[in-house]
Amino acid sequence: MNNGRWYKLEDAENILSRERIYLTREYVNPGMASMFKMLGFDKLWAHSARGDYIFLEDGRKILDMTGGNCVLGLGHNHPRILAARKHMAQENRLEICKSFLSPYVAALAANMANILPGDLQYSFFCNSGAESIEGALKMAEKYQGKKKQGIVYTDHSFHGKTHAAMSISSMDESRNCFHLLDGCFRIPYGDAHALRRIVESRTKEKGESDIGVFVLEAVHGTRLIFPPQGYLKEIRRICDEYNIVLIADEIYTGFGRTGYWFAFESEGIVPDIVCYSKTFGGGKASIAGYTARKEVFIRAYGAPQDSMIHSSTFSGMSEECATAIEALNIIKDNNLVERSADMGEYLGSRLKELGAKYSKKVKEVRGRGLLWGLELYPLGSKARSLVEKVAPEKLPIFSKLTGGVVLAELLHSHDILAYLGFSRRNLVVFSPSLLIEREDLDKALEGLDEVLAKNWFVLVKNFIGNILSR
Numbered sequence: 001m002n003n004g005r006w007y008k009l010e011d012a013e014n015i016l017s018r019e020r021i022y023l024t025r026e027y028v029n030p031g032m033a034s035m036f037k038m039l040g041f042d043k044l045w046a047h048s049a050r051g052d053y054i055f056l057e058d059g060r061k062i063l064d065m066t067g068g069n070c071v072l073g074l075g076h077n078h079p080r081i082l083a084a085r086k087h088m089a090q091e092n093r094l095e096i097c098k099s100f101l102s103p104y105v106a107a108l109a110a111n112m113a114n115i116l117p118g119d120l121q122y123s124f125f126c127n128s129g130a131e132s133i134e135g136a137l138k139m140a141e142k143y144q145g146k147k148k149q150g151i152v153y154t155d156h157s158f159h160g161k162t163h164a165a166m167s168i169s170s171m172d173e174s175r176n177c178f179h180l181l182d183g184c185f186r187i188p189y190g191d192a193h194a195l196r197r198i199v200e201s202r203t204k205e206k207g208e209s210d211i212g213v214f215v216l217e218a219v220h221g222t223r224l225i226f227p228p229q230g231y232l233k234e235i236r237r238i239c240d241e242y243n244i245v246l247i248a249d250e251i252y253t254g255f256g257r258t259g260y261w262f263a264f265e266s267e268g269i270v271p272d273i274v275c276y277s278k279t280f281g282g283g284k285a286s287i288a289g290y291t292a293r294k295e296v297f298i299r300a301y302g303a304p305q306d307s308m309i310h311s312s313t314f315s316g317m318s319e320e321c322a323t324a325i326e327a328l329n330i331i332k333d334n335n336l337v338e339r340s341a342d343m344g345e346y347l348g349s350r351l352k353e354l355g356a357k358y359s360k361k362v363k364e365v366r367g368r369g370l371l372w373g374l375e376l377y378p379l380g381s382k383a384r385s386l387v388e389k390v391a392p393e394k395l396p397i398f399s400k401l402t403g404g405v406v407l408a409e410l411l412h413s414h415d416i417l418a419y420l421g422f423s424r425r426n427l428v429v430f431s432p433s434l435l436i437e438r439e440d441l442d443k444a445l446e447g448l449d450e451v452l453a454k455n456w457f458v459l460v461k462n463f464i465g466n467i468l469s470r
């Protein structure tokens with residue numbers, strides 16, 4: 001049952017704001033529609049976007065400091081990405097046909113082997129981050145055989161929302177009501193000895209342990225958790241010692257975000273399989289992938305009869321792969337990895353100044369490359385001490401509110417879009433495109449300065465006022 005209306009493409013482009021809310025509530029997700037309404041996002045109708053800006057239908061121009069939560073490393077609608085896609089369409093290129101080997105898949109895989117270190121060589125391309133994690137897990141399982149099926153992951157991890165990916169993610173709120181994969185073991189992030197301990201505890205006398213895989217984000221992007229010095233090297237050593245496949249999830253952090261092509265490069269290690277997505281698609285293509293070391297791939301899928309064990313209908317679509325080839329070229333041609341490190345240093349130092357200036361509000365400033373966040377204290381110091389004394393269990397509620405209040409003020413009063421850490425609602429994150437200009441960083445920093453200068457009472461009043469004004 002629907003509202004009796006059939007939508008053509010031009011109808012979809014001209015749906016009025018009220019109808020959009022109605023259709024979202026009735027046919028997409030009622031809870032999500034209410035949440036958008038509560039945060040005031042139902043008032044924002046994006047018309048177009050270019051670079052680091054989103055243009056609204058009412059003429060407002062929003063500075064996008066989210067970089068599409070790290071999908072938009074190249075910003076919105078990069079002209080070279082658009083041109084690559086237009087070229088594919090104009091030339092009527094073969095999009096999908098399983099009977100021909102794709103030149104785009106071949107070139108893209110060769111480029112990935114080029115930018116990745118060591119003998120990371122064989123690639124598989126798919127559509128989403130979670131799908132690349134599933135594929136990597138399957139390859140590791142096939143490589144290790146039945147006796148080493150245990151998977152270790154950390155308490156700061158997000159690898160996606162499909163069943164296996166969710167089973168190795170620490171986001172309990174989004175996984176608790178589901179049946180999870182057996183044989184997954186959680187250890188504390190940053191503690192290499194915890195990996196050794198779990199492996200040894202699962203080693204039978206004189207035998208090998210049943211742990212076959214360790215999945216790690218070298219930088220845990222969605223909560224901005226960085227590894228202690230030496231952690232990655234030690235992890236690599238332990239994985240070698242106990243014959244464990246090390247899978248690096250670079251879906252959030254890959255392609256320059258942290259000032260390296262891949263975050264694990266900060267300690268010069270080579271994982272066994274690397275998963276990636278987001279910026280890989282140039283902001284247009286829904287593409288992800290994994291690349292495996294030669295030895296791992298060949299033992300798992302090297303035999304002809306095993307070569308199609310893992311495949312997918314939409315794997316290696318020409319336009320998606322062509323877009324990713326162009327995305328990698330844009331990053332290389334513009335030295336965006338180095339640019340991310342340089343601009344990130346500037347952004348980080350200015351954010352740290354703000355952190356010091358508003359030390360009663362800002363608990364910590366942390367980041368690397370163009371991925372930075374401000375962790376806020378819940379409430380002002382006096383109110384916080386009061387709540388801590390009277391009802392400490394209520395502190396997480398204020399913690400959640402804190403980030404939302406700052407986010408809304410930045411957006412509604414300064415036309416700056418930021419976002420909040422995943423399950424860290426007091427963490428305000430900036431991860432703009434790797435092409436962001438210095439003057440736009442300054443604009444965001446000035447806006448943040450003005451927001452932090454306001455007291456909590458004013459910020460909360462504005463937040464509530466915004467909700468009530470609708």
Ligand SMILES: Cc1ncc(COP(=O)(O)O)c(C=O)c1O
Binds near residue numbers: 127161250252
């Ligand atoms: C580190 C990491 N891994 C995996 C995923 C899952 O990717 P997708 O949402 O494309 O399935 C995400 C998504 O944000 C991510 O940040």
